Amino acid sequence: MTQQKLQSKDSVNTDAILVINCGSSSIKFCLIKPATGETLLSGLAECLLSPEAKITIKRDGEKQSYKLPDAFDHQTALSVLVEQLQQLNLVKDISAIGHRVVHGGEHYSQPTLITTEVEQSISQLAKLAPLHNPAHLIGIKACQEAFENLPQVAVFDTAFHQSIPEKAYIYGLPYSLYKDHAIRRYGFHGTSHYFVAKQAAKQLKKPLAQCNLISAHLGNGCSVTVIKNGESVDTSMGMTPGEGVMMGTRCGDIDAGIIFHLVDNLGYSIADVNKLLNKESGLLGVSGLSNDCRTLENAMLEDNHVQATLALTVFCYRIAKSIASYSASLTQLDGLIFTGGIGENSSWIRAEIVKQLGLLNFSLDEEKNQATRFGASGNIATKSSRACLVIATNEEWVIAEQSAQLLTNLAK
Structure with a gap:
């Protein structure tokens, strides 16, 4: 398939931004209007670098899948997307490409036009991600x-958390490890936490700027963030996404001594430990059944599966404990937010977490809780409770919006 390239614009146009979230063997993409959040097209290229590689494109509620031609790589997938x-007839509407970048370290607290220097920084930060x-x-x-004449913008997951104070991001390690090697808490899911806070x-x-909130992004990856006067002041994920609450396949917080025990006494290699903590633990590890x-x-609920019950109980307790701990960061609290695939859709998980937060004056309206799923948003708290909000996240819209704003500011 011949590679197609887009033409440059004569003037700054922010009609639509193509948002790209690239993984090692996948590309998620979304063409979105930054002013309204309207999605014109979305999709996923998956199983890249293998003969099973395919790209699925969704528009107007309909999906079409295309098997990728030989090469099966990211460039091939983008060539199919361009075509x-x-x-x-959507090419003319695209003004820029907005990229989700997980780790911006301490360098980036704002969306950034990608230059050679920025690429080098992202590469150097690869040691952290x-x-x-x-x-x-x-x-x-x-x-x-593929889009050689369009500006490329990086929006960093860590950016929203750059407002966290030193007391929250410094670990109890020799300070030289922070100064010389940038070992500190960075936090992730920042784009999501920022969107739902707004x-x-x-x-x-x-x-x-007057809101004080605790935001729980619950999916296969989970993080809890405390937002004071509109800014992140602490978050559960740390230098990597492995710290914090229990997740789908990640263990979250554990005694660091366990790692030495696994290596010294049980014959694990460092690679084995890394795989165990990130891919074989969490809901999957405790249940022995699934991370879903x-x-x-x-x-x-249907089979009275003992380990599934235990996994979900531990999961909810760890999250409730994290939420409660963040009361130390606030002098007042306006509400709690649930977002992410689990937070938006599991009424049982929400109820199990909130029933452990009575000391913070949270209680759920059972009927509202059951009704608020599958993209629905709203306050599911009782009248006597602090607000408990379910909000569907939209990270792609944030990336599109911030990319467009950057281009507008640069054109002034």
Whole structure:
């Protein structure tokens, strides 16, 4: 398939932004209007670098899948995407490519126009995110080839958390490890926490800068963030996404001595430990069944599966404990936010977490809780409770919005 390239614009146009989230063997993409959040097209290229590689494109509620031709790589997938955009007459609307980049370290607290220097920084930060940043660079370089005349913008997952104070990001390690090697808490899911905080402010009818919130992003990866006067002041994930609450396949917080015990006494290699903590633990490890919350809920409720029940109980307790601990960061609290695939859709998980937060004056309206699923948003708290908001996250919209704003500011 012949590679197609987009033409440059005569003036700054922010009609639509193509948002790219590149993984080592996948590309998620979304063509979105930054002003309204309207999605014109979305999809996924998956199983890249293998003969099973395919790309699925969704538009107007309909999906079409295309098997990728030989090469099966990111560039091939983008070539197919460009061709489809041209056939759908959407090329003229694209003003820029917005890239999700997981780790920006201490360098980046704002969306950034990608230059050679920025690429080098992302590469250097790969030591802090070895599974993510190298994949993002693959996507950036592939997009530069496919969309050579369009500006490329990086939006960093860590950026929202750059407001965290030193007392929250410094570990109890020799300070030289921070100064010389940048070992500190960075936090992740920042784009999601920022989006839902803005939406919560609208629901609470207060300026974001006056809102004090605790946001729980619950999916296969989970993080809890405390937001004071509209800014992140602490978050559960740390230098890597492995710290914090228990997740789908990650263990979250554990005694570091366990690692030495596994290596010294049980014969694990460091690679074995890394795989265990990140891919074989969490809901999957405790249940011995699945990392999918839906599967575990069904097993618990329908089959009385003991380990599924234990996994979900531990999961909810760890999250409730994390939420409660963040009361130390606030002098007042406007509400709690649930977001992410689990947070938005599992009424059972929400109820189990909130019933452990009575000391913070949270209680759920059972009927509202059961009704608020599958993209629905709203306050599911009782009248006597602090606000408990379910908000569907939209990280792609944030990336599109921030990319467009950057371009507008640069054009002034």
